[in-house]
Amino acid sequence: MSWSSFNHIEEISMKKVVVLGAGGKMGYRCSRNLKGSPYEVSHVEISEAGQARLRELDIEFRPADQVLPEADVVILAIPDNAIHKATHALEPLFKKGAILIALDAAAPFAGELPDRQDLTIFVAHPCHPPIFNDETGLEAKRDYFGGLAAKQNIVCALMRGPEEHYALAEDVSRRMYAPVMRCHRATVDHMAILEPVLSETICATCLTVIREATDEAVRRGVSKEVAHDFILGHLNVELAILFDQLPGVRMSDAANRAVELAKAEIFIPDWKKVFEPEAIAQSIREITRPNS
Incomplete structure (x- = not known):
């Protein structure tokens, strides 16, 4: 199933997405961009600073054990050196067949994610806005990281899981990194390069x-x-x-x-x-x- 064929409001409105680390450096960006999306999005954040940032967006946060058991997609907006500890502690809560989206290839490449074969592992990383671009607005010109006003490309990899999960994971990735131009598909090994x-x-x-x-x-x-x-x-x-x-x-x-x-x-x-x-x-x- 291609991204364009999956991109139907009535289909994706039934999907539940959870952002882990929703108020962190990357989690905040993902949470902001997914706000107003057709998905049912829940946010998990344990730090007081992160919770304060979510309040700035008028976003509520909930305990992991309340939202993970029903989540179709879980975005791992967690630092690379904390992913192993966090995901293994939460492993019993992940729904069978859930898609875990890592924002960097490092932890999946290193085998840091739970070894449950019923979990899909997907990686999505931004290329950031290109130096050579057609942006004209000041906000877009100064959006060096992307995910705010400037267009960017992203790279994605389906590391483990059924092919039919790719379209859903790509759609979530496009929305959390929006505005996105091209979505390149690669392997996790190539993403590590x-x-x-x-x-x-x-x-x-x-x-x-x-x-x-x-x-x-x-x-x-x-x-x-x-x-x-x-x-x-x-x-x-x-x-x-x-x-x-x-x-x-x-x-x-x-x-x-x-x-x-x-x-x-x-x-x-x-x-x-x-x-x-x-x-x-x-x-x-x-x-x-x-x-x-």
Whole structure:
């Protein structure tokens, strides 16, 4: 069943959705976006701070044992390093055939979710609004995370469970991350490559170095305003060239030579080993390890 064929109000209005951690960082966004949806949505939040945030949205919260036994879909808006403890404690409450939606691939990849074969495991993660977009409104332009005003794409994976559950889980995911353009289907293994490896191990690290290098330019006498204007402008055009936004345009020979020399100086030759399965598994073990 495709998402478009599933998207009928009379069909989805019968489905019950529970947001676990409904007032947390991601839970708040999901709760806000699902407010007014055709689903029957319940919210579970145990922290006082999270409960206060839900009150700001005029959303009531209920105990887990009152809502989970009837939930068709359970959104796990819980930190990666707390998912194992929370889901195993709540395991007896999950309805047979329920769909658990994880907001990140780390915990499912690491085997942190309950091993009940009657539970469907689905993963849905946002791509966040793209750098190159057609947004015009100020609110959308400044919605860097997405899920508020700016359009974004999402990636989903059905890790375990019947194929017919995919359409329902995708529909819930589209609504909680709205406004959504494309929904890409992937495997959990591929999602683990995308995050943490591509987005954090590589991208966040390189961008952190760029920020540190910008600060170093300022320390050496370049004004902060000049340094920031210069690097942010160059990031824009260089990303446009490297990600095929300017067909036929390439970096200059001098720039390419500078990159060639710098890579040998800055990166170790086998840096791509971070994509190897054991390296990915180790990174995810660190992410999902409970705080001591």
